[in-house]
Amino acid sequence: MRTLSSSLLRGLAVVAMFAWGTTAFAQAFDFTPEQKGRLRTERNAAAIAAIPKDFRFVKEGTFTVAIAPFAPPISTYASDAKTVVGFDPDYAQLIADALGLKLELQPIAWADWPLGLSSGKYDAVISNVGVTEQRKEKFDFSTYRLGLHGFYVRADSKIASIKEPKDVAGLKVITASGTNQERILLEWNRKNVAAGLKPAELVYFDDDAARLLGVVSGRADANFNPNAPQAYHAAKDGKIKLVGTVNAGWPLKSDVAITTRKGSGLADALTLAANGLIQGGLYGKALARWALAEEALPRSETNPPGLPKF
Known part of the structure; x- marks a missing residue:
């Protein structure tokens, strides 16, 4: 799936309902040009x-x-x-x-x-x-x-940890086509099938906003993509949480x-x-x-x- 479906758009209602308590966990980010909080150091x-x-x-x-x-x-x-x-x-x-x-x-x-x-x-x-x-x-x-690539789930998800192939067995996982993160998931699926486990169902969206919405609305169990943008959203509004990271070069x-x-x-x-x-x-x-x-x-x-x- 490459575009937002009508069912995913209906998930906007779920997003609104899920806004409970998120501001309590939010981290404030400074986007002013003055950057008064920018750190400085001495000469080395x-x-x-x-x-x-x-x-x-x-x-x-x-x-x-x-x-x-x-x-x-x-x-x-x-x-x-x-x-x-x-x-x-x-x-x-x-x-x-x-x-x-x-x-x-x-x-x-x-x-x-x-x-x-x-x-x-x-x-x-x-x-x-x-x-x-x-x-x-x-x-x-x-x-x-x-x-790092990060596995992020909805903040109230019962999924506590995704660290290795068996942890994604049977889950719906959002990723991006033609990327290192997709390559990792496909290899994890191969390992899971060989071990008699269910493969993860890979779900594809075109941008970060759609991926975030996919997790928050319950369309998918987890989003596996570069860590930094997801860490930003997790800290900003508290709607998603990190449950595991994998090096972008896995297994290297x-x-x-x-x-x-x-x-x-x-x-x-x-x-x-x-x-x-x-x-x-x-x-x-x-x-x-x-x-x-x-x-x-x-x-x-x-x-x-x-x-x-x-």
């Missing part, structure tokens, strides 16, 4: 010393970062429709501070980052880019977030990373800066500010193993 001498002497920033004294504002809580536009806010902008600011640089964000279309970075338009990309072996052929990476891993030009030498300095933020606690606070504590890395790595070609 070790990270600064690791910047190659011959490295030239696009602008002297400035860390120029490309970012694609696509959805909260990762990155979106503030209430002034021009300032970029979210976790990725917050993280970019912390890294710039650690390197003793001013931050300049350049909003771009996500598909444009590889060419722009290769041609030297910006120093780095901080925009939800996952590490893959193919991308590592042209770019360097400094990881800063787990790449696929972390999210700052992306830089291959061989530029900047990646090691960025990794040092990231680990300073992790050790000092600001990293965790920045994640929590945008309801992304589940995606915390224990440490940043330079060019770790990435998602292979499937």
Whole structure:
């Protein structure tokens, strides 16, 4: 199913009825351009010393970062429709501070980052880019977030945990066609059938709003898609809850990373800066500010193993 059916539209009534008590659990998010709650940090001498002497920033004294504002809580536009806010902008600011640089964000279309970075338009990309072996052929990476897909269910669902294939047996699960999350569910179904269990029924909707409505209205038991947008909705209105996460690269891993030009030498300095933020606690606070504590890395790595070609 690819569009909203009449029965799903009738679920709007259920959504209205389900609004009980959700505001008590809601987390307030700051979408003002001033971002008074944005965290800042001191210079990291070790990270600064690791910047190659011959490295030239696009602008002297400035860390120029490309970012694609696509959805909260990762990155979106503030209430002034021009300032970029979210976790990725917050993280970019912390890294710039650690390197003793001013931050300049350049909003771009996500598909444009590889060419722009290769041609030297910006120093780095901080925009939800996952590490893959193919991308590592042209770019360097400094990881800063787990790449997670989340299982979210209605807040009053009796489903308490979805961690492995058997947990989805017989459930109706929303996902997106042609994605890693669909690939994972199809493999889980194969394992369940081989074990004599019922496969999950995969349900397809075109956008996040329809997926959210599908779960809240009872059209499906769970939504399995990227964690961050669902975590935002769960924290914002309390209508859904997290019952499990799976790495986007399952059975391997696929972390999210700052992306830089291959061989530029900047990646090691960025990794040092990231680990300073992790050790000092600001990293965790920045994640929590945008309801992304589940995606915390224990440490940043330079060019770790990435998602292979499937």
